[in-house]
Amino acid sequence: MKKKILVFILVVITFVGCKKVNKAEEISSSNQDSAKVDLKEIREITKEAYIYGFPLVDNTRIQYAYFVDKQNPEYKAPWNTIRNIPRVFTSEDKAVQTPNSDTPYSWIGLDLRSEPVVFIIPPIEKSRYWSLQLIDLYTYNFAYLGSRATGNGGGAFMLTGPHWKGDMPKGITKVIQCETDIALGIIRTQLFNAGDLKNVEKIQKNYVIKTLSAYLGKPAPPKAKPLDFVKPLTPEEQKKSLEFFNNLNFALQFCPIHPSEKDLRARFAKIGIQEGKVFNPASLSPEVKNAMDEGIKDAWAEMADLKKKVVTGEVSSGDGFGTREFLKNNYLFRMSGAFLGIYGNSKEEAIYPTYYVDAKGEKLNGKNRYILKFPPGQLPPANSFWSITMYDQPASLLVANSLNRYLLNSTMLGQFKKDADGSLTFFFQSDSPGKDKESNWLPSPKGDFASIMRLYWPKEAALNGTWKQPQLVKI
Structure with missing residues (x-):
């Protein structure tokens, strides 16, 4: 008792x-x-x-840094405002774990409490990948717009909060509902090479977001209380x-x-x-x-x-990202997605073969040298493009290096040197493999590291396991 x-x-x-x-x-x-x-x-x-x-x-935590704290160096813009970043991520960007450095980002913090918002997307050439990933407060990827999901023809897409009720206005291509009042939009626009940046900037400037009342030219409803x-x-x-x-x-x-x-x-x-x-x-x-x-x-x-x-590959990195229906309320998988790479794409949009250990199962470290070899005809199968990015551990941030190179990707294929048999060999190490091999060098930190491969709009061979990622071999 x-x-x-x-x-x-x-x-x-x-x-x-x-x-x-x-x-x-x-x-x-x-x-x-x-x-x-x-x-x-x-x-x-x-x-x-x-x-x-x-x-x-x-x-x-990230949304506070991006859309609330104006003193934070990572601050992007007020809520419901697009902030275009006309560059790729570098080692100076430290708010998000395992960021991609392939695609200039556009960020939108979404406050849907008062009324819906409308995304107006311009037509984009068919050869260029783009996507608008919509992420709710739980970190579910609840919807996509983009090359894979809706095409490159443009349109006006309305996003509503959980409490909004109404009919689809004229001129709206599609209505999407979010189950949380606060959400996040991330637009990725493919960059072909350094000289292509002005073209990306031009596209980014034509991404528009408006509240529904502004889109319809009607008086706005009462504003919700400030987000404290x-x-x-x-x-x-x-x-x-x-x-x-x-x-x-x-x-x-x-x-x-x-x-x-x-x-x-x-x-x-x-x-x-x-x-x-x-x-x-x-x-x-x-x-x-x-x-x-x-x-x-x-x-x-x-x-x-x-x-x-x-x-070990028993669980795919893609198993932690997706809709509520896909994850089936598996909260540990959802936590793994946020912890290992928050805001990662759903697997139909992109998959992320990982390298945390070498072919012998040993942790990767910059005191060693490694090679990654793709036999002829065995490059990563992607409808859009693929990349391999270096991250330090345990922070999972991009690695500063003498080449200012954070990744190797398919848009760089013309720069790489192939082996005599047509294979493609990449070098993962902290020091130069020699001037004649630097075109294929992905610089690592001096200590522990990991590398993430990305396949944007992966082909079926990548999704069904027919294609296997090559192992990272210590030499």
Whole structure:
């Protein structure tokens, strides 16, 4: 009996610091559900909620840097405004893990609370790949526009939030609904070579976004309240701090409960993880705090086990990206996508064969030298283009080097030197393989590294496994 009373007291203490974000109302300490939660269950729920919530928290961290914090060097633009970046990513870009350096980006932070927005896309020549990836707050890739999905003919595409109801206006090519109030749009426009940049800039300037009222020339509806973000955590803080759950509660208020998650969200609420509540770690008892700390460790242990399967190829990197329907609420896979390469494409749009280890299963390190060899006729099968990009580890950022070269890709084929038998051999190492081989050199850092291959609009041979990526061999 004494033990039950002690558990009740601990759980009550857990919830005293939880308040409404806007109204600052304390959660009642007489919550009947909370009295039923013991330390073991608190740990289990914490693990589940962390795995579920990591993509949302990391997503809001990036969105804060890109669309809210004007003092941040990574800031892009206000909400519902396109920011075109007329260049590719370099080693100076540090907000996003494993960024691509193939395609100049256009970024759009989407606030859909007040009204829909309309994307107006110009016609683009058929030979040039482009895509508009639409990502909700969960990090689901809920829709695509682009060469593969809708073609290069242009059009006007309307994006609505979860609460909007209405008919498709005249002149709209397609209506797409997002299940969260906050979302993200990423436009990738293919760059053929350095001299092609002006052509990309011209296309980017013709990407237009308007609110529906502006598109129709009608008065705008009342504006939603300003987005008052909580202070984001750094990636390292996210891994350990219980403030993580305060950031998660902030994000959840923009995520109406999906029917398939009604019971799950109710389970999270047992430990104060609920949309629109303030989660105050300082109010936790030492016992409850320890149980939650252990729950976070459990989540990362599961993530580490899954990463091993990704490294060995048992799980494809593409398994972590896609729609809710594709992922089937597999929250660990969704977390892996956010952790290993947030905003990665769905596999039908792009796949990402990875290199974390060499052919013998040993970790890649710049103290060694490696070759990657494509036999004749065995280059990556892509409808658009392919690339191989170098990243340091564990940060997964682009690597500064003397050539200012971050990748090798199919648009560079004319520059590469082939072997006598027609094979194509690339060199992965920190120092030059020799002037005569530098055209095929992908510079690595001095320490640990990984490399990601990208196939944009992959062909069926890549999707069904007929084509196999070659192994990276240490020499």
